Amino acid sequence: DAGITQSPRHKVTETGTPVTLRCHQTENHRYMYWYRQDPGHGLRLIHYSYGVKDTDKGEVSDGYSVSRSKTEDFLLTLESATSSQTSVYFCAISEVQGAPGNTIYFGEGSWLTVV
Amino acid sequence: QKEVEQDPGPLSVPEGAIVSLNCTYSNSAFQYFMWYRQYSRKGPELLMYTYSSGNKEDGRFTAQVDKSSKYISLFIRDSQPSDSATYLCAMSAATGFQKLVFGTGTRLLVSP
Numbered sequence: 001d002a003g004i005t006q007s008p009r010h011k012v013t014e015t016g017t018p019v020t021l022r023c024h025q026t027e028n029h030r031y032m033y034w035y036r037q038d039p040g041h042g043l044r045l046i047h048y049s050y051g052v053k054d055t056d057k058g059e060v061s062d063g064y065s066v067s068r069s070k071t072e073d074f075l076l077t078l079e080s081a082t083s084s085q086t087s088v089y090f091c092a093i094s095e096v097q098g099a100p101g102n103t104i105y106f107g108e109g110s111w112l113t114v115v
Numbered sequence: 116q117k118e119v120e121q122d123p124g125p126l127s128v129p130e131g132a133i134v135s136l137n138c139t140y141s142n143s144a145f146q147y148f149m150w151y152r153q154y155s156r157k158g159p160e161l162l163m164y165t166y167s168s169g170n171k172e173d174g175r176f177t178a179q180v181d182k183s184s185k186y187i188s189l190f191i192r193d194s195q196p197s198d199s200a201t202y203l204c205a206m207s208a209a210t211g212f213q214k215l216v217f218g219t220g221t222r223l224l225v226s227p
Contacts, residue, residue, distance in 0.1 A: 033212065041219065042119075042121075042203065042217040043159070043203070043205075045215075090158050092158075098207075098213075103161040105160075
């Protein structure tokens with residue numbers, strides 16, 4: 001398994017509270033990604049990072065922010081959690097941007113419930 | 116209409132069967148095609164990668180791309196109970212994993 005650790009793995013939080021999910025990698029890969037997975041929607045990219053302090057928005061970035069102060073850590077923050085953000089969140093990493101034959105490695109997921 | 120369509124299943128087959136999993140897509144610019152396997156409560160893992168049209172084989176798995184029909188398939192021969200998982204197709208028009216578009220996944224159940 002790729003060295004990706006997500007924390008917390010499970011969290012229940014109340015509407016309106018801030019939540020931070022952490023992704024830690026031991027592979028020294030340059031690229032890191034946050035996805036959410038919902039029934040009927042598949043995996044959708046929230047934000048990604050192409051280096052320390054370099055991040056960009058994905059398809060569903062509204063209500064989320066990210067930070068990457070170290071190569072190994074990529075944080076996803078829900079500034080004010082809403083019930084629509086109840087989901088499974090996956091962190092992913094890749095060594096290169098996506099040249100043919102390379103792959104993206106996913107973490108184990110973080111289950112977030114907003115009540 | 117979604118860019119990538121995938122039947123959610125579940126698809127139930129007996130052990131040893133040949134399994135066919137499929138995705139259709141609408142964006143004719145897609146040229147990189149992948150299949151991921153996701154076990155319950157785990158992250159997806161890459162199974163097969165295909166560029167443009169044609170077939171690719173890896174052990175019991177064969178990936179097929181028909182760009183003229185905008186249709187991709189994953190065949191599993193001699194299916195095993197350990198193949199029970201959700202299979203996600205993914206595709207992009209350009210290199211760069213941030214461009215990947217995922218299907219919703221097909222759940223496969225292989226019974227002993």
